[in-house]
Amino acid sequence: MAATPREVLEQLMTGIDSGQWGELHLLYAEDAVVDHPFDLPRPSRLVGREALREHFAPGETLRREVRSCNVNVHETSDPEVIVAEFDREVHYLDTGRRFETGYIFVVRVRDGLIVESRDYTNPAGHLIGAGMTAELIDLVKEAEA
Numbered sequence: 001m002a003a004t005p006r007e008v009l010e011q012l013m014t015g016i017d018s019g020q021w022g023e024l025h026l027l028y029a030e031d032a033v034v035d036h037p038f039d040l041p042r043p044s045r046l047v048g049r050e051a052l053r054e055h056f057a058p059g060e061t062l063r064r065e066v067r068s069c070n071v072n073v074h075e076t077s078d079p080e081v082i083v084a085e086f087d088r089e090v091h092y093l094d095t096g097r098r099f100e101t102g103y104i105f106v107v108r109v110r111d112g113l114i115v116e117s118r119d120y121t122n123p124a125g126h127l128i129g130a131g132m133t134a135e136l137i138d139l140v141k142e143a144e145a
Contacts, residue, residue, distance in 0.1 A: 002112030005082040006073060009107055012114070013068045013086070021059035025052040029113040040123045040136070041143035062130070063093040080108045080115075088121075092130050099129030 003011070008027060015024050026049075028034075034046040034055075046055050071086040084105045091098050101122040108116040127136040 003109075005080060005107060005109035006075070008109045008112060008114060009073065009082055009084055009105070012107075013071070013084075016059075016088075017066050017068050019059070019066070021056045024056045024059075025049050027114055028052050029110070029115045032113070032115050032117070034114075034117045034119060036119050036121075036123075038120055038123060040127075040139040064130075065091040065093065078108075080110055082107050082109065090126070090129055095129075095131040097129050097131060099125055101125045 012024065012027050015021075015027070028049050030049050031047070032049060032052065034052065036044045036046075046052055067089045068086050069089060071084065074083040074085070076083065084107070085102070086105075087100055087102050089098065089100045104120040106118045107114055124136055127133065127139075
């Protein structure tokens with residue numbers, strides 16, 4: 001029996017919190033689509049499991065501790081769709097900086113795999129928390145161009 005949307009979402013959040021970056025793409029369908037409407041310098045879309053593997057790969061080298069908290073999961077009238085509101089605390093070990101931001105994930109799961117997701121968060125805060133202010137400035141300049 002395929003995992004439920006709630007179970008898949010829990011696997012995703014647990015995988016991120018425990019640093020299993022090399023395995024996260026396996027929670028997605030081959031043709032999954034993930035939108036990041038607040039990405040910088042402009043919204044982005046990842047299409048396919050391979051694109052997601054590449055997206056998650058840098059997480060393997062970042063030295064950080066991650067914890068999801070204040071999790072509220074909302075089931076919808078569509079049995080494939082689940083919405084999660086949560087906060088994520090991140091401690092960047094190289095800089096000593098700590099960062100917390102809110103997230104909203106709207107996820108569609110079919111046959112135990114994520115087929116669509118819209119992930120809302122604060123990417124600027126993550127760059128600042130990681131000590132990547134110069135990169136943030138470059139992204140803002142690119143958005144202005």
